[in-house]
Amino acid sequence: MAELLTAGVVGTGMYVPEKVLTNADLEKMVDTNDEWITSRVGIKERRIAAPGETTSSMGAAAARAALADAGITAAEVDLIITATITPDMPWPSTACFIQRALGATRAACFDVEAACTGFVYALSLARNYVATGMYRTVLVVAAETLSRITDWEDRNTAVLFGDAAGAAVIKAVAPPAGILATHLGADGSKGELLEMPGGGSRHPTSHETVEARMHFIRMKGNEVFKHAARAMAHSNSEVLAKAGITIDQVDLLIPHQANMRIIEAAARLSKLPMEKVYLNLMHYGNTSAATTAVALAEARRDKRVGPGSLCLLVAFGGGFTWGACLLRL
Numbered sequence: 552m553a554e555l556l557t558a559g560v561v562g563t564g565m566y567v568p569e570k571v572l573t574n575a576d577l578e579k580m581v582d583t584n585d586e587w588i589t590s591r592v593g594i595k596e597r598r599i600a601a602p603g604e605t606t607s608s609m610g611a612a613a614a615r616a617a618l619a620d621a622g623i624t625a626a627e628v629d630l631i632i633t634a635t636i637t638p639d640m641p642w643p644s645t646a647c648f649i650q651r652a653l654g655a656t657r658a659a660c661f662d663v664e665a666a667c668t669g670f671v672y673a674l675s676l677a678r679n680y681v682a683t684g685m686y687r688t689v690l691v692v693a694a695e696t697l698s699r700i701t702d703w704e705d706r707n708t709a710v711l712f713g714d715a716a717g718a719a720v721i722k723a724v725a726p727p728a729g730i731l732a733t734h735l736g737a738d739g740s741k742g743e744l745l746e747m748p749g750g751g752s753r754h755p756t757s758h759e760t761v762e763a764r765m766h767f768i769r770m771k772g773n774e775v776f777k778h779a780a781r782a783m784a785h786s787n788s789e790v791l792a793k794a795g796i797t798i799d800q801v802d803l804l805i806p807h808q809a810n811m812r813i814i815e816a817a818a819r820l821s822k823l824p825m826e827k828v829y830l831n832l833m834h835y836g837n838t839s840a841a842t843t844a845v846a847l848a849e850a851r852r853d854k855r856v857g858p859g860s861l862c863l864l865v866a867f868g869g870g871f872t873w874g875a876c877l878l879r880l
């Protein structure tokens with residue numbers, strides 16, 4: 552077999568909708584308060600897509616920014632992988648809609664569904680396509696319009712989620728840069744702890760599924776909480792061991808942004824000080840697959856990391872799924 556190439560991130564971009572929904576706004580919608588949300592979760596505000604916006608329109612905006620950052624035209628893209636649990640529609644894939652919006656006519660397209668771990672899963676796939684030489688230029692887009700599947704009458708979940716998109720361009724790079732290792736995990740026996748049960752082949756859409764509010768996110772928050780920190784710490788140690796890197800060499804941990812207390816626990820278990828942890832959940836809330844993509848784009852844009860920086864992306868989500876990606880810029 553031919554020698555493998557080293558795949559790396561050569562451009563990133565992000566997009567968030569203009570509309571800001573603050574904790575004070577939420578106080579008028581459900582029985583909650585800023586103090587509870589801030590202390591239990593760590594979110595102050597989130598973004599909400601405008602009526603005309605969709606997962607693909609936000610994803611395309613993030614993708615355009617990533618392509619510009621990489622200095623690459625849409626015509627050069629060989630493959631678009633979109634990570635989302637809120638596709639524009641069940642099919643065609645959101646990646647196909649993004650292809651159309653970008654005019655990336657040469658690109659093959661498919662979606663990946665690994666809930667909040669979607670960006671890490673998609674990065675792992677993109678790395679393999681580039682490393683084997685099957686595709687030269689892969690565009691990974693993580694985009695979510697969670698506001699459309701949030702039950703705005705359920706205070707347990709309504710305060711947690713938001714809308715956003717992030718994107719990364721993956722190409723062959725010269726070592727020591729590159730994706731050094733990835734680790735993916737899943738436990739399908741825990742699916743019902745975090746799910747949207749309606750609308751698929753198990754519960755096709757009907758008046759009953761709508762009335763039973765089955766087309767919204769359902770979550771056993773404290774059960775999810777218990778597993779999330781441990782699974783992320785596990786992925787961190789697996790990916791570091793694979794790459795032969797120690798945690799103190801990591802410049803920035805970019806964890807899934809779901810809950811400040813989960814992030815703090817994961818960092819503590821991984822023995823990483825919070826100064827080395829990227830946080831933006833106070834601004835955007837949990838945007839599922841998009842959180843790590845947006846955080847990576849922001850951290851690069853704001854020069855929190857730059858060429859040579861060692862970044863550790865880690866996520867946990869519905870499925871359950873979890874995973875990590877160790878990346879030198």
Ligand code: COA
Pocket residue numbers: 582583584587588591592667706707708710770771772773774775776779809810813837867868869
């Ligand atoms: N405002 C005020 N009170 C609220 C509330 C809100 N928005 N949401 C829940 N509460 C109440 C509950 O009703 C409960 O009240 P009770 O004791 O009178 O029944 C109380 O707060 C505690 O609820 P509990 O679920 O035990 O809180 P918690 O400490 O587990 O925090 C989450 C709740 C959702 C913040 C937390 O479990 C969490 O973040 N879980 C993980 C969620 C997540 O990350 N999901 C996505 C992963 S990808």
